[in-house]
Amino acid sequence: MKVYISADMEGITGVAHWDEVSKEKGDYSQFQKQMTAEVVAACEGCLNAGATEIRIKDAHDTGRNIIGSELPNEAHLIRGWSGHPFSMMQDLDDSFHSVLMVGYHSRAGSPGSPLSHTMTSKVDYLKINDRYAAEFLLNTYTSAFVGVPVIFLSGDQALCEDAKLLSKNIRTVAVKSGMGDSIVSIQTKDAIKQIREITEKAVCDDVSRCQISLPDHFLVEIRYHKHQSAYKASFFPNVKLIDPQTIQFATDEWFEVLQLIHFVI
Numbered sequence: 001m002k003v004y005i006s007a008d009m010e011g012i013t014g015v016a017h018w019d020e021v022s023k024e025k026g027d028y029s030q031f032q033k034q035m036t037a038e039v040v041a042a043c044e045g046c047l048n049a050g051a052t053e054i055r056i057k058d059a060h061d062t063g064r065n066i067i068g069s070e071l072p073n074e075a076h077l078i079r080g081w082s083g084h085p086f087s088m089m090q091d092l093d094d095s096f097h098s099v100l101m102v103g104y105h106s107r108a109g110s111p112g113s114p115l116s117h118t119m120t121s122k123v124d125y126l127k128i129n130d131r132y133a134a135e136f137l138l139n140t141y142t143s144a145f146v147g148v149p150v151i152f153l154s155g156d157q158a159l160c161e162d163a164k165l166l167s168k169n170i171r172t173v174a175v176k177s178g179m180g181d182s183i184v185s186i187q188t189k190d191a192i193k194q195i196r197e198i199t200e201k202a203v204c205d206d207v208s209r210c211q212i213s214l215p216d217h218f219l220v221e222i223r224y225h226k227h228q229s230a231y232k233a234s235f236f237p238n239v240k241l242i243d244p245q246t247i248q249f250a251t252d253e254w255f256e257v258l259q260l261i262h263f264v265i
């Protein structure tokens with residue numbers, strides 16, 4: 001049984017500031033270790049539940065954060081970025097039993113985290129069919145596109161609540177909640193324990209309960225901080241500039257949405 005883990009860093013326990021997720025800053029190594037420990041805990045939960053192979057995408061910034069020597073033998077770690085539009089879900093295909101997301105964070109514009117954003121810091125919001133999109137939503141749609149259910153999420157409380165609106169049976173571990181430029185966090189050891197226990201339950205369960213269906217049609221709206229970004233993006237094929245800072249794009253094909261996001265944000 002193969003499982004897939006996509007891991008980000010802004011939703012790791014205790015992270016409250018960009019300095020803590022930036023490789024060149026002194027605060028980083030403490031949180032790099034915690035990110036690794038939370039991914040290891042997810043691996044252990046999956047292995048306890050019978051997984052035999054684990055593919056992990058290190059999906060934060062450089063894609064080179066997780067300390068590979070800490071991972072179990074069954075794990076294969078994807079470091080860096082290939083340039084494929086699947087991005088944080090690189091190499092996912094229908095041979096996987098399920099997807100787990102670790103260290104994810106609230107979307108651009110959400111008060112759920114001091115580090116809220118969607119893919120980059122360029123956008124005020126990204127909406128798909130009037131639903132404000134976090135990376136969780138984009139990557140859950142990509143998983144649905146290849147037919148694999150997303151069964152587990154850890155990250156901030158607001159994202160965990162959002163996730164249940166999209167996928168009511170997903171299991172979550174909320175490791176912190178955001179307020180303004182601050183967070184209130186659970187203990188790092190408690191997060192590791194909960195992630196290990198809940199991932200095991202999630203993999204053991206009937207994972208088809210977490211399978212969502214993709215919409216038939218996608219209306220994507222992206223509002224940028226800067227009008228210059230919207231103007232440039234408006235030259236992507238079939239993109240409309242609907243006001244100086246906002247573009248729209250309509251399609252029936254999820255992969256075309258991924259291509260748009262890949263090139264315009």
Ligand SMILES: [Zn+2]
Nearest residue numbers: 008009060061
């Ligand atoms: Zn990140």
